[in-house]
Amino acid sequence: MIEVIEAGVVAGDVTLLAPVSVTTRRGEALVVRGRNGSGKSTLLRVLAGVRKPSSGTVRIGGELVVERDRGFRRRVATMIGLPPMAPDLTVLDHAVLVATTWLDDPQGAANLARDVLAELGLGALTERFPHELSSGQTQLFGLALVLARPFEVLILDEPEQRLDPEHVESVVRALHARRSKGATLVVATHSSVLADALADQTLRLDAVA
Secondary structure, X not given: OEEEEEEEEEEOOEXXXXXXXXXXXXXXXXXXXXXXXXXXXXXXHHHHOOOOOOEEEEEEOOEEOOOOOHHHHHHEEEEOOOXXXXXXXXXXXXXXXXXXXXXXXXXXXXXXXXXXXXXXOOHHHOOOOHHHOOHHHHHHHHHHHHHOOOOOEEEEEOOOOOOOHHHHHHHHHHHHHHHHOOOEEEEEOOOHHHHHHHOOEEEEHHHHO
16 A cells, blocks of 8 residues: 655755655554654655655555645545644534535534544534643544544554543554554554554664664
């Protein structure tokens, strides 16, 4: 599903991502580890199509990554930082908006939105506004917005941020559920709990740099 061949990123004289190669099959989970500054987020941005590699090639589903291509955007969902949130929309409004954007069935979209929020423990917070959430709830809300749409590949940058151990386990269960349905996962994380629970293979960028 994912093929990275000697992909690297350089900005001026600074190497943001040393050339790296990795491949994954459909339904696998790739965990990316490394110290801060080793290139984890840069690699995820390359996979998401928001940063072009300075060298090498990246393909997802056999196709070169083109972020503006609707087929690519339908295939790949990402959370690299929190997604945009409107202050005058409730938690449920946001999730329904995302789901409706990608699904032709309004009732199915509403059901998906509610199901995802409940899955991540946000079912009682549907009528709150984003500014009324705690930092951990906001992190889960951001993940819910990514999961409230179809995808074949899911790219997440440190989804465990600001979460206590109980909620990290909720994230693990949610990601296992997507992988069991055939989704390919790429997760950059500092959490050994998340890495041990998910990884089919691990890419350590410390060793590449």
